[in-house]
Amino acid sequence: MIGIIGKKIGMTSLYDGKGHKQACTVIQGGPCVVTQLKTLSVDGYQAVQLAYDDKKEKNTTKPLLGHFSKASTTPKRKQVEFSYADEAWPQQLALGQLVRLADIFEEGEFVDVVGRSKGKGFQGVVKRHGFSGVGGRSHGQHNRERAPGSIGANSDPSRVFKGMRMGGRTGGNRVKVKNLKVMKILPEKDLIVLCGAVPGAHNSYVILEK
Template identity: 45%
Template sequence: MQKAIIGKKIGMTQIFDEKGRVVPVTVVEAGPCVVTQKKTVENDGYDAVQVGFGDQKPQRVSKPLTGHFKKGDVAPKKTLKEFRFSDCGAYNVGDLIKADVFANGDKVDVTGTSKGKGYAGVIKRWNFQRLKETHGSGPVARHGGSNGACSSPSRVWKGLKMAGHLGAEKVTVQNLAVVKVDAENNLIAVKGAIPGPNGGTVVLRDSVKA
């Protein structure tokens, strides 16, 4: 059965494995999540499961969403995500998905929103090298240099790497190992770093490369 869960990044720490080696891990508060809706080919054109995470105050929920949650007889949730499982029939509206859906040694892909860095130049954003600081290349050695040719094609190519907004985008880190699962406290320790700040929402799902 395909598995996925929504969680909140708590932060990084380190634990020791059975051989006494230090393992850097990121702790994720994973669930409990509730299935808020099932989509089918007959009604929606595709099979999917909608999952909610994090309790929300009823007065902060819009009227359409309030009706949506009432229809599924579930409490309002802050975050809703949709998963296209191949076996959606294994899930029903109201089912709880807890941290123990994953086990030690599982491989997961973790998706989150990276930290926003604001406006950044090409060196910080794209790892460009500096220009020469002599022979008239100034006054700024950190700018992007030439943006393209002159008469042909007489424009800047789409997708050219330039200065601009850095971070605050969807990032997926693949094939991370689940080191420890604490089902009682809804915690999952994943080896290595994952995207986003502490407190950010992340999604753990089965690794496509496992």
């Protein structure tokens, strides 16, 4: 799994080769720093740790300061490990090396994006699950338009089954969107434009994989 850490900038639209207007997401991808190379002999698995987005030294713990100093880089806010099966990619990397967007991705290929969806707090069943509510206000019913209605049976089984769709905390989940087409890459600005929507708010961190 090869990838890079980025930040969601916003959305725009581009025309594809057939003249169709496509909604696209703009992502600032990297540049990332290689902060650790994990091997089978030392760590028990193979992975490359990348770090992104500068952070103030006074807000960084001393163990992390030592970790970043080994890679001769400034403290970073986001760190992600990318495990790999291809032996060629990690052999090209070194501790403290910069990994840029254009080194990994090309226009026209398809990538996967991992992000954290927008948190919406505690929501009812209408917004959380798309319920239509109990019904109108006729015959004395009031304030029932957005109610869930009955949730369980009578004496048998005398309980509510696990997994019942009810109100609760909505959003804030790790979401992975697969096979988004790379519409455009601006290597001088480290920007990548993907066809489709990406989970998360503006300026939230995302992970691009291929």
